[in-house]
Amino acid sequence: PDGGTSPDRRRRRRKLVMFLAGVLGALVVMAAAAFLTDVGFDFGGKGGTTGERKPSAAPSTGDGKLPAGVECRGGDCAGKDPEAMGCGGERARTASRATVGGTLIEVRYSKTCRAAWARITRATPGDEVTVKGPGGGAAAGRTGTVDEDFDAYTPMVAARTQGAAKACAVLVSGQRGCTE
Known part of the structure; x- marks a missing residue:
């Protein structure tokens, strides 16, 4: 129906x-x-x-054992190459950046390593980049100079947080600038 x-x-x-x-x-x-x-x-x-x-497991940031491939943490990283120590690549993030002229400067930070470094790209040979970390002394500041590759990065400084470091550049043109 x-x-x-x-x-x-x-x-x-x-x-x-x-x-x-x-x-x-x-x-x-x-x-x-x-x-x-x-x-x-x-x-x-x-x-x-x-x-x-x-990474297949979350990187350890405690005071215990370092993840595979990581060779340092905190103050032990000061003055060392971030790539050689296993702190770069997927373990690093850009914490801050700025441009000086057409040159890019960045603070790179690794939470796993508790360290930061500066990177400069689109640069001219002879340009310099410096990273300054918390505290004072030689371990708190590092410099890198651009060669024929048009980029460079500094050795690391210890940094507990990603905002603890600052990068500055001095270009061969005389221009200067820093990240905030």
């Missing part, structure tokens, strides 16, 4: 549609949360959403 759509059948269909809409909504919320918090469900094997390979 009603074409096979009884009130009970319509009610069950409406419940099913509402249930499926709820499941779909929950999936959308979970996907948005994963994307916004960079949980990085690694479906493509490329390490999350940024395309960078993520």
Whole structure:
């Protein structure tokens, strides 16, 4: 009489549609949360959403054992090469940056190593970059000079936080500038 759509059948269909809409909504919320918090469900094997390979375990920043490949932490890193000590690459982030003329200067920071260094790019041979860390003395400041590669970085200074260091450049043109 009603074409096979009884009130009970319509009610069950409406419940099913509402249930499926709820499941779909929950999936959308979970996907948005994963994307916004960079949980990085690694479906493509490329390490999350940024395309960078993520470490398989969170780097240790306590006073215990250093992660594999990391050779120093804090004051032990002062004056050492960040790449050779395992503090660069995926373990480092740009903490601050500034441009002087067309030259870019950056403070690079490794939470794992609790150390910072300065990097200068798009530079001219002879340009200098300096990093200054907290405290004083020789361990609190390091300089790097640009060679024919048009970039350079300094040795590290100890820094407990990413905002603890500042980079400054002196260009062969006479221009000067610092990160904030």
